[in-house]
Amino acid sequence: MRAVTVLVPTLLLTLAPIVQAGTTGKIAGTLTNPKTGEGVVAATVQLEGTKIGAFTDPNGQFFILNLPPGDYTLGAHALGFRDARLTGVHITADFTTSVRLEMEETKIGRLAHKIEK
Numbered sequence: 001m002r003a004v005t006v007l008v009p010t011l012l013l014t015l016a017p018i019v020q021a022g023t024t025g026k027i028a029g030t031l032t033n034p035k036t037g038e039g040v041v042a043a044t045v046q047l048e049g050t051k052i053g054a055f056t057d058p059n060g061q062f063f064i065l066n067l068p069p070g071d072y073t074l075g076a077h078a079l080g081f082r083d084a085r086l087t088g089v090h091i092t093a094d095f096t097t098s099v100r101l102e103m104e105e106t107k108i109g110r111l112a113h114k115i116e117k
Contacts, residue, residue, distance in 0.1 A: 025091040027064040029099040043078035067091045080108045
């Protein structure tokens with residue numbers, strides 16, 4: 001009986017990390033302007049059909065964490081750019097999926113770019 005009372009807690013403590021591992025994955029991506037090669041700043045990147053997403057940083061990079069494994073479609077939106085869409089983004093548990101999207105400037109974006117100079 002003593003062996004059972006020692007063995008059961010030991011097994012539970014040993015197996016607990018194994019059970020928790022491998023449940024989610026993540027996306028690491030870059031959103032760029034194909035004309036200039038620069039990152040698109042402050043764009044919204046979202047998994048279509050969900051409320052899960054992120055904003056791009058000053059280099060156009062973004063990360064979306066804790067995603068259940070599966071296939072997703074990413075949508076990107078930014079003022080002064082045409083929306084971008086990437087289908088078939090496959091998420092695997094314990095892995096980072098790298099993606100790259102490009103967004104073309106609209107007339108508003110080109111005008112804003114000229115005003116900045």
